[in-house]
Amino acid sequence: MSFLQTYPQTLSDAELENLYHKAVKDPASLSRSEKNAIKSAPPPDVEDALCVQHCGLTMEALFAKGLADPMSLxxxxxxxxxxxxxxxxxxxxxxxxxxxxxxxxxxxDLMWEALQAITTPESMQVRKGAYEKYRVWRRRHMAGKRLWIRMLEQQFNTGEADKWGFALFRTGFEERDGWKTLRKVIHERAMSMIRTVGAQDIADRFAIHYVENDNLSGAGGKELRQHFTTLRDKIPKGIRTDLFLSADNAVIAQAERGQPCVLLWDADFHDEGGEASREGHDEQSTSSIERLISPMYAEIMERRSPRVSYNQGIGS
Structure with a gap:
């Protein structure tokens, strides 16, 4: 099982260099702790504790199981x-x-030489068998997921996005308790819909980026879009930048009455002769919280458009 892992390295580069040379020269002389350091694996006691926590077996017992019958993993x-x-x-x-x-x-190059030196035929056999079983599990797992969820997971895995969700501007400041209620209901209903559509694996990545600024009290579309333009490069990577949300006094009051919704704005709308900047899009519409997740987010993700529609960060 000698492959590069991701546990934080505690040795200096000089110490690692000496350890790599030792591994290349005499791999049999290395302790398990030294081998783990080469692999960027946790120290043996930590590794065993994590292994027991996740599957009830120590690494040695897990290795033996994988060697005996990898398909039973x-x-x-x-x-x-x-x-x-x-x-x-x-x-x-x-x-x-x-x-x-x-x-x-x-x-x-020296690191990879050291990794090869501590790799045994048995460890290669175990890892190959585990990888085949892992691929079976992964295919089953992904097969049941909708395309837009898989697309988001891919963005998270590559670092292209950190979050998914929307920016929401508060433009109504009359109802303090109503604002708290709206935020609470948005979270509860969004999480409920995320579970409903099978996106619970990325639920912790969902975010509403709230913007509260007294200067935006009563602001309309033009002012909000101008403010949003300055905000685009400052919000978390992955938050939608082709549209945004707002909540005025009427929206906040509706949340108090148990009828929550939000205002949905096209960020790139240009009022030229009364026509929207993109065919089929109005300047502003009203949306339920649930609809933001599905079908709308699904449609946004799966729409094949060359235009970047989520924040990829400064310099991307």
């Missing part, structure tokens, strides 16, 4: 063998790539 067990006991996030993967990129090529 559970999804969690196969995942641990394939990517490590700390089950890395996309952010951890990105940091590991950045760490590798800052080092000279000879250092990375």
């Amino acid at each position: 559970t999804e969690a067990e196969a995942s641990i063998i394939c990517v490590g006991a700390n089950l890395p996030t996309s952010e951890a993967i990105k940091l590991k790539r950045q760490e590798r990129d800052r080092r000279p090529s000879w250092f990375n």
Whole structure:
């Protein structure tokens, strides 16, 4: 199972270089702790604790199971063998790539030599079997997901997006309690709809970027679009930038009455002769909270358009 993982490295580059040379020269002399350091895996005690937490087995027991019958591995067990006991996030993967990129090529070449040196035929066999089982689980998992959800997951995995959701401007300031109610209801109904459409795996990435500015009290479309233009590069990557939401006094009052909705604005609408900037789009419309998630978000994601419609960050 000798492959590069993503656990934060505690050794200095000089210490790692010495360890790599030791591995290339005499891999049999290495302790498990040293091998884990080469693989960027957690220390053995941490690795075993994580492994037991996720699947009830230590790494040694999991290795033995994978060697004896890889097709008996559970999804969690196969995942641990394939990517490590700390089950890395996309952010951890990105940091590991950045760490590798800052080092000279000879250092990375030496690292791969060390990894090859500590790789045994048994570990290769276990990892190959686990990978085949992992692919089976992954295909089943993805097959049941809608296209737009898979597209979002891909953006998160590549670092193209950190969040998904909308910016919402508050333009009504008469109802303090109503505003709290609206925010609460938006969250509850959005989470409910996310579960309904099977997007619970990315629920923690959903966000409403609230903008509260007294200067926007009573603001209309033109003023909101101007403000949104200055905000586009400052909101989290992935928040929609082709449209935004707002809540005036009437919207906030409706939330108090149990009829929550939001105002939906086309960010790039140009009122030239009364025609919208994009065919089929009005300057402003009203939307339920649920409709923001589905079908609208699905339609936005799956619409094949060359125009960038989500915030990719400054310099992207």
